Amino acid sequence: MKSKILMNVGLKNNSPVAYLMNVLVTGGAGFIGSHLVDRLVARGDAVTVFDNMSSGRQEFLAHHGDSIQFIEGDLLDIDAVKSAMVGIELVFHLAANPDIRLGTRVTDTDLKQGTVATYNVLEAMRCADVKNIAFSSSSVVYGEALEMPTPESYGPLFPISLYGASKLGSEALITSWVGTFGLKAWLFRFANIVGARGTHGVIFDFIHKLKADSTRLEVLGNGRQEKSYMEVMDCARAMVHLTETTDEQINCFNLGTHDTCSVRRIAEIVVEETGFENVSIEYTGGDRGWAGDVPKTMLDPTTLYATGFEPNYNSEESIRHTASTLIQEIGL
């Protein structure tokens, strides 16, 4: 992206560069959003966070003090979104319902918090003439892909979870705004993102289960589910890197590592990191954790790597680092 870039330098050495841009981060108080805010502040951006605090936390942003602007608001309140959009040059739209499993019980959450929220962001951008959006999509748009590792050009796209439907529906809205109203877009299809400040997901769940009962760990499914993982600071760094170094009308990237880790291996690693001994790991059985769970995902990160980006952690390293960090955050 060329506007207001004073110096376009890769971030491989993690050194801040002389950017100055007015950036809005939806979901910026959340797990991934708050790490992204850290990087944007570090490079000198004027950052506004828009978050409804449903899963965001004030303490994830507290260290920024008054150097960022915080708006507590709901993306379903389009007037609030329009107000927040004035003067913004780039939107990172990360807000969403983070609980993929919820869709099996409540069917309208992903539609509203995902697809309709994205519509409101885009409509507010159109009204305020904001031209650049980066969106946190997900590997779940691929559904049960027949090709692995799965490249960005994979089709057909048949997501099997309601969360996945909201991600693909949001991507489609964004590309339609590109085609109709001249936006520029970055679509980031995330692997499973793990790391410090995690508020949900398999590692988080395992630690809480072990905290409640250190003698046994119940694992949903047969443990053979196998997915790509990416460490959250690698993820935030990749997002910023790609908006700096790619400039097509639509820039679509898998954000993940080149390998996978099984749920069985995650259970072992988490148990190891707790230091608990003689833990009985028990499997509920079945090839997936819940209806709509994709048993195996392996993203092809070739296009990401081709931009010069390198993750600091592979999947298993991400898991171990996260387990260690979250055990410290949560306590045992």
Place this chain on the structure above:
Amino acid sequence: MKSKILMNVGLKNNSPVAYLMNVLVTGGAGFIGSHLVDRLVARGDAVTVFDNMSSGRQEFLAHHGDSIQFIEGDLLDIDAVKSAMVGIELVFHLAANPDIRLGTRVTDTDLKQGTVATYNVLEAMRCADVKNIAFSSSSVVYGEALEMPTPESYGPLFPISLYGASKLGSEALITSWVGTFGLKAWLFRFANIVGARGTHGVIFDFIHKLKADSTRLEVLGNGRQEKSYMEVMDCARAMVHLTETTDEQINCFNLGTHDTCSVRRIAEIVVEETGFENVSIEYTGGDRGWAGDVPKTMLDPTTLYATGFEPNYNSEESIRHTASTLIQEIGL
């Protein structure tokens, strides 16, 4: 689909077969929907039409008298949809905003009439335990595809119109219901469908322009836009055929012909069929008719043809037949 099929016979000779199924057709009073209702009634189904009459017309169904049930209702009224769903075995969900260009001026119509309406249909199906849905998707889900003819497995899917976004968003909701709640689905990606009872589209527009002024015909764009066309009775026949002969959890088919027709050629054919002479065909210029228009689409109908289906008309024949039919319907 196996349930209640008494005799599973191809429809190549247009002879009705001994089906009896409770079928709901959303948008059943519209252009394509009413042709579909004709075929379903002919094969002996108990047909309920659900239509808000925004572009549907009573006269398209009048010939059925009391042999079908008609519900005037809005898909955004979920209680009405739930009521209509009781006892249904198969839903043909065709209702949508038919005006693709509208999205360039009003941005929430496709979201509501498309994506949210599809959500309501699916949620009503879940509540009433209805397991089978056939959906009218569109070639616009492919956006500006790099591969032509475009197969169903094409990716990435970057629709460029808001209408296209609503079709892909609806497809994604449907596949997520398949993965999460065990539905069976048919996704039909329509070429441009033309024929009797047409209420919009390029042929319809050209006839109305020539009716107003028989000396000149203004064509949006440079006339080189080139798309696949399918005659509406072929389309209705293909939909019924595919729900009878295919039985995967997700059955996705391009519904089109193996060729294309340019807008320039359509203008010539329509003028020829009017019989008007010395008509000046004038082009507004540019490679597309409006922002969000896809300049060229060519669907690969191989998987459709492999099921034994053959269209009666190719693209150019569909155009000529439609021009002749609509001129009779509209009058000059």
